Structures are given as C-alpha cells and as structure tokens.
Amino acid sequence: MALSYSEALFLYCFKKIKDERTIYSLFHLFQGKKSSQTIQDAHLYNLTPFFQAFPFLTRQELESKVISLQNKGLLIQKAPEHFILSDKGERELSLFVTRRPMPPRYLDGWKYHHLTSLFWQRLSLLVQVASNLVHQKRQFIPVQNKQETLDWVKDYIRRQNLSREELGHGIFKELSHCLIQCEGEPAVLVRRLTGHDRIGLTSIQAADELEMEHVHYRLEFLNIVHFILHKAVETPGCFPLLDGIIRDIEKPVPFTLSTEKTYQLIKKGYTPGQIAQVRNLKLSTIEDHIVEIALHLKDFDLEAYVPKSKQERILQAAQNTSAKKLKQIRDQVADANYFEIRLVMAKNGDKS
Amino acid sequence: MNLEQALNRYFQFPSFKPGQKETIQSILAGRHAIAMLPTGTGKSLCYQLPGYMLDGPVLIVSPLLSLMQDQVEQLKGRGEKRVVALNSFLTPIEKRNALSSLQNYKFIFISPEMLGTRLVINKLKSLRISLIAIDEAHCISQWGYDFRPDYLKLGEVRQVLGNPATLALTATATEEVRKDIARLLKLDSWDEHVLSVDRPEISMSVEILGQQEKLQRAFELVSNLQGPGIIYFSSRKMAEHVAAFLRDKGEQAMAYHGGLDQESRILIQQQFLNGQFNVVCATSAFGMGINKGDIRYVIHYHLSLQLESYLQEIGRAGRDGNKSLAVLLYAPGDEQLSYQLAEAELPESAQVGRLFALIREKCFEPDDVEENAEFLSASCGFSETQWRIVANFLKSLRQEPAERLKEQIERFAEKRLLIKKSQIENMVRYILHDGCKREYIHYHFGEKHCFEVTNCCSFCGLDFVNFRKHLASPELPIQYDWKKELASMLLAQAGDFNE
Numbered sequence A: 001m002a003l004s005y006s007e008a009l010f011l012y013c014f015k016k017i018k019d020e021r022t023i024y025s026l027f028h029l030f031q032g033k034k035s036s037q038t039i040q041d042a043h044l045y046n047l048t049p050f051f052q053a054f055p056f057l058t059r060q061e062l063e064s065k066v067i068s069l070q071n072k073g074l075l076i077q078k079a080p081e082h083f084i085l086s087d088k089g090e091r092e093l094s095l096f097v098t099r100r101p102m103p104p105r106y107l108d109g110w111k112y113h114h115l116t117s118l119f120w121q122r123l124s125l126l127v128q129v130a131s132n133l134v135h136q137k138r139q140f141i142p143v144q145n146k147q148e149t150l151d152w153v154k155d156y157i158r159r160q161n162l163s164r165e166e167l168g169h170g171i172f173k174e175l176s177h178c179l180i181q182c183e184g185e186p187a188v189l190v191r192r193l194t195g196h197d198r199i200g201l202t203s204i205q206a207a208d209e210l211e212m213e214h215v216h217y218r219l220e221f222l223n224i225v226h227f228i229l230h231k232a233v234e235t236p237g238c239f240p241l242l243d244g245i246i247r248d249i250e251k252p253v254p255f256t257l258s259t260e261k262t263y264q265l266i267k268k269g270y271t272p273g274q275i276a277q278v279r280n281l282k283l284s285t286i287e288d289h290i291v292e293i294a295l296h297l298k299d300f301d302l303e304a305y306v307p308k309s310k311q312e313r314i315l316q317a318a319q320n321t322s323a324k325k326l327k328q329i330r331d332q333v334a335d336a337n338y339f340e341i342r343l344v345m346a347k348n349g350d351k352s
Numbered sequence B: 001m002n003l004e005q006a007l008n009r010y011f012q013f014p015s016f017k018p019g020q021k022e023t024i025q026s027i028l029a030g031r032h033a034i035a036m037l038p039t040g041t042g043k044s045l046c047y048q049l050p051g052y053m054l055d056g057p058v059l060i061v062s063p064l065l066s067l068m069q070d071q072v073e074q075l076k077g078r079g080e081k082r083v084v085a086l087n088s089f090l091t092p093i094e095k096r097n098a099l100s101s102l103q104n105y106k107f108i109f110i111s112p113e114m115l116g117t118r119l120v121i122n123k124l125k126s127l128r129i130s131l132i133a134i135d136e137a138h139c140i141s142q143w144g145y146d147f148r149p150d151y152l153k154l155g156e157v158r159q160v161l162g163n164p165a166t167l168a169l170t171a172t173a174t175e176e177v178r179k180d181i182a183r184l185l186k187l188d189s190w191d192e193h194v195l196s197v198d199r200p201e202i203s204m205s206v207e208i209l210g211q212q213e214k215l216q217r218a219f220e221l222v223s224n225l226q227g228p229g230i231i232y233f234s235s236r237k238m239a240e241h242v243a244a245f246l247r248d249k250g251e252q253a254m255a256y257h258g259g260l261d262q263e264s265r266i267l268i269q270q271q272f273l274n275g276q277f278n279v280v281c282a283t284s285a286f287g288m289g290i291n292k293g294d295i296r297y298v299i300h301y302h303l304s305l306q307l308e309s310y311l312q313e314i315g316r317a318g319r320d321g322n323k324s325l326a327v328l329l330y331a332p333g334d335e336q337l338s339y340q341l342a343e344a345e346l347p348e349s350a351q352v353g354r355l356f357a358l359i360r361e362k363c364f365e366p367d368d369v370e371e372n373a374e375f376l377s378a379s380c381g382f383s384e385t386q387w388r389i390v391a392n393f394l395k396s397l398r399q400e401p402a403e404r405l406k407e408q409i410e411r412f413a414e415k416r417l418l419i420k421k422s423q424i425e426n427m428v429r430y431i432l433h434d435g436c437k438r439e440y441i442h443y444h445f446g447e448k449h450c451f452e453v454t455n456c457c458s459f460c461g462l463d464f465v466n467f468r469k470h471l472a473s474p475e476l477p478i479q480y481d482w483k484k485e486l487a488s489m490l491l492a493q494a495g496d497f498n499e
C-alpha cells in the first residue's frame, strides 16, 4: 500500500536524522523551538525547510504516528526514542518522492518562520477589507481580531493612497501573478480567503474540501506562503503591495516579534513574572524568550537571572558531562532549575 | 426633546423595544432600576441613551472581556470616540494612560476585578459618575447562574462613589435572584422592569430516550427540520463527533468550541451567520454576542447546567419572531455528566491542600504568591475557572492566616457544589415535569400570566410538521475556479480579470 503524505514526511525526516537524534528533536523542529540544539540540528541534517512547520503538533500525536509507522514495518527502533527506516520504509519512501517532491519546493521554514503567521494574518485581513471596500460594504466582522493587526491594515491602506478599485485590482494582480508562477495548487490559499460575500474556510475545512491530509495541506499552504514571501522579498519592485505587508518586519530581526516585546520590557526593568502578567503569557514562555535573547545577544547579562557563582558551577558541570544533557547537569547542580541551566548553556554554547 | 426624539437623534431608531423606555425613564428620574430583558432586546441601549442625556460619565461593569469588547466596538462603530475599557488586558502603561485621561470619556467599561484597586476607585470618585450600569447583574447572586464573587464588592463601590443612579441589567433572574441583586447592591429603593422570559414563538419539546438512540435521533431531526440550527453539547469531543457524523450523512454541519484556534472560531461563526452551512454543533462557548435572526431550531444533546442557561441558549432561536423549535434530548443518567462538569468548575480539596502546602514549602509571601500565580496554578492543576475562584480568595492572604483561607475556599466550594447540584436537579425536574413545560418556566421565574400558545410544548401537543424542511438546499457541486473566486472578491466587475 502506498504511503500517505504524513507517513512519507515522517519517514523522510527519520531518514535524515538517522538514529543519531531522538523523535523529540523532530518534535522541537516542527514546533520551531528556538534552542541552539534544535537550530543546529536543523542545519546539520538539512531539515531547515520544516522549521516551525507544525507549531500545534503535540508530543502524543508524534508518538502515535511513530507507533503506527513501526506497526506497518516501515520504521525500526534502534534504541529508546531512536529509529531507523526498515528496508520496506526505504523502498516506499523512494517510490513516494518520485511522485511528489519532498520537501515541497519553496518551503523554507527557517528563513520565513518569523514572517509566516504575521503575513497570513495581515494578508487575510487586507483581502477582506479591500473586498468590502471594492463592493462598498461598510459593516463586516474582521476575520482577525488582534488590535495591532486591525491598526496595521488601516494604516497600510491609508499609506497606499489608492482608490478602492485600484487597491483591489492591485492586490488581485499581484496575488494571482504569484499564484500562477508557484507550482502549488492556488486553491490551497484562495479557499482560505474571506471576501465581501463569502467567508473563507478554516485550514481543516480547506484540507477536507481539497481531499488532502491535514499535514499535507499544511505544508502546501506554507509552500505557497513562502513562495509569495520569497517573491516579495527578492523582487519587491514587482510586488509592491505584497512587499508592503512585511516591509516593516522584513529587516533581519534577531528575535521573533513576541521575544522582541519581552526584550523591550526587560530593558525597562520588568521581572519575568511581571512580563508574564503584563503580556498575559505563561512564565515558561517568557523564559523561552529570555533564552532566545541570550542565544543571540553576546553581551546579554545573566546576572539578574542566575548569580555569577551558580553560572560557574553550571558551566563546570556542563564540562563534566560530555553529552550536555540538561538532566545530567541538573543532577550535579541541585539548586539550579532548568531555566537557569538552559540560560547559561545558551549564553556559553560555543565555549564549552 | 422627548425620549423618542433622543432615540432617533443618537441611534436613528424609530421606536423603543419593550422594556427599554420604562427602564430609561426610571434612570432619568434618578431612580435605581433592575431590568430583566431577554438577550437580543437591546439591553445596552438602556445605559447608552441616558449616557447622552445625563451630565457626567457612565460606568459600565461587565464580567466578560469578550462582551465588553463587543460593546466598545459597537459604540466606536457608531462614531462615539469617548469610550474606554479598563480590564486586565491592558499593559501597565496603557492602564496608566487610560486612568490619567479618564475624565475625557463618556462610557467607561470596567471589569469587576479592576474595581478592587484604590487607585482606580479614587480616580472614579473624582469624576462624578452619573450612572453605574451593571451588566449580567445576576452574577452577584450565588443563586444566579454564573456567580462571580468579584461582584460582591459592587455594593460597597456604589456607596464609595456616592450612590449614583444604578442600573442592574440581566437577561435571566428569578425573583429570588432579583431580590439578591437589590440587597447586595445595597439599593434602598428601586424600580423593576421585568419582561417575561417566555418566548411564545419557540415551541419547547423534551424527548426522553435511550443513550444509544440519541445520535440517530439528532440526525433525524437535523435532516427533517428547517435550518439553520444549533445543537448544544457539554463536551467538545461529542460536538466534534456528532458534527463529523452528520457531515458523513451529507448534512452541512460544523463543530464550534473553545478548543479551536481563534481564527477558526471567527471563521466558523461568520460562515454560520453568512449561511454557508446549516447546523453548528457547539458548546456553550457559541452564541455569545452573535445575532442571527433566522435560527429555526436549537437542539440540546446534553442538558444545560441550569434552567437559566437553557433558556438563554434556546432563546437564540427565532429572533426574527418566526416560529422556531427547541428540542432537549435526555437519556436517563445524563445528569451524571452535568454533576461532573459542575464539580470540575470548583477547586478540589486535594488541589487546595497542595496549593497551601506549596506556599508554605516555598515560603511565599503574599507578593510572591501573586507573582508566581501561573506556577502555583499549574503545579496544582487548576483550570482557569478553578483558579479564578482560588485567586479571589488569595487576595486576602495579607489579612487572613493561610489555614483560615484554606478552610474558606473549601467551604465555598462545598456550598457552591450544593447549589449547582440543586440547579441541575431543577433542570431534571423541568425535563421530567408532567405538565406544560412553559408553565414550569413561568413558575420557576415567578411569573403569573399564562397565555395560549399553539404548538406550545411536548406536553400540550406539538406538531413537527410545522418545522419541516421546506427549502431544499440545491448546492450543486461546481468546479472551484480560484481565479474567478479571487476576482469576485477584489474586482468591482469580476469579468475583467483576464487581461
């Protein structure tokens, strides 16, 4: 029996990481975890296109997928959490990739992950607003409800200085131009868009409508979005309206937008707890941001989070354990929590 | 300028809906009022119009952020710029800015927890508030559905602010709850404007059947009844399951619940409003703030936790005034699920024990407790609803010894559970009531009048023929042409896209 798309995808990734990494390294890759380990692995094993491809994937979903691949004799367990493809798995996969490119041609999660969801939020709202303007409908409920996105669209439209018809026509021209050039199925994106008299589909509805597995649909969707981003970034002159959607975030920002906000608050002297409260996020999320900041900013001072002496003990422990496993470090530095260890490791990743 | 002229001038409406004018007259005469007006009858107008006619700002207390946001947007959409919302979504900076310019606003929305800080109260005191409107006022009574302890301080807040005219708004409150509202808000005298909760255009059916027959019966109803319709569930999983089952059978059904991401929730709600599918399988998260006039039936696959919420939910049918149907499917034993749900909303004694052990263990001071709320809540496995209750008690950690607080929380949970159980029992009594269902509701809400309704209820006699599907949905599967679709969205003349 031929492989389903998701089976092929997971086999493809396991083939890349071999039995050198655990299934959870794939989990972190799909989640788009900003840790040095995940980022290095993505590059080392040529899996950067899939970075942050499935941010909503759960551990359980991944685990049950692996079990089903094992049951079908496609995957063999080498050690706990480590797998390799069976001969059958190899055969089926190479058959599959002759029919369908893996990864999809334009998928580039590592390059565009920080733009992807913001671009979609803005584009979908912009199309809805433009459509309602063109058809002179004044009352509608926006499909995106974040205040900053709403404000952004208002401002964007004002800046274009175009009539309603020109705006609608311009977006139509640029979008259809992109969609024709891209090898993906344009309906994957267009079905999701909301206009003046038709509400767009959710991703699950669109996948069902196109009779695609959700995993497959998601990658095709990202493929098209990344293609549009590629066009807008590389040839902004040809796609001024699309480029305008991301121009303000295009410049290489070291942090994700959310981390950037956390960083701004840190600079104002807020504690992690306060930031979590202010931003209505989990403390663990804020801690991830701080690790990401330490990873990118060479001169970021950890003193406020981990006392100097503890930093040194953590580093010492890290040198004693070859694998740099957090748990092993933790066993040696009992008074350090995982956040502190990760932070120190992020900061000193290259030295030890 | 008389009231009709004012209504026309500020809102461009030709006339008042029932109950509005009387309520507004009470307020303009400087009297307190309790108004019970069913949802969809324009409760917010009752404070908005007086807002324009009185000097000084109106303070609106609203318990749900989403409802608050809806109303703020509605006002802004009409061109009113002097609107502000004070709630926990504001950053410290936004909050400071809003507070320092509070005198510039006409309509100040506030969530009850914000009324707990002295800074806010002092600022409000300096403003000469002309009217306090309390939305969802039944939340103040532990007998009302959705009791919120936060509301209990409103009586004191009113007095501190100099006893301004107060309007308590609710869609459903029994006589007992209305008395509670007046007592707890410390109103000395007040006018009451109560519209019947009864909606004669909705026929009410209760069907008692076996657990195994429910799914089939739901399908039968959906395939025979004129839509659009809503089916309510108490579990997300069942909502998903039944929606998928109905889709398999060729019905246009979608699931809606709190587990969906934000974008999907908006899209599905809007698709339903826009008539893009026929039946929504939803949890109680669906329907707040939606106004769709032509909903023809509401089916309950599980019973609601109180008669009040049941009436709110079936009340979403027939807003256009046309005949509609409510069907409650009950399998004996269904109430067990309701008991479990009610229990799950309250903090468990073991969790509370763990919480205080953890506070002791970590030597947390009251400030630490506040700062580490997320950690504490997660470590003890509290849900959002549970934590809201607990957090409210923890606020008095400065004044009360921990041991006492622990007891208080446990006692509170026990008491709430008893009340919730009695509300579920009442729901079951309604289901089993061997008489007119409408009469039972009148009795529950202390209403006297009873009028003849054709197709009244499953006891009085009810002919489903009246609700039969008459509009066949043709929906030929047409080839999807993405370019044509995109053109029809963005071009004024969809024809000219092939240039």
Ligand SMILES: [Zn+2]
Pocket: B435, B436, B437, B438, B439, B456, B457, B458, B459, B460, B461
């Ligand atoms: Zn009856």
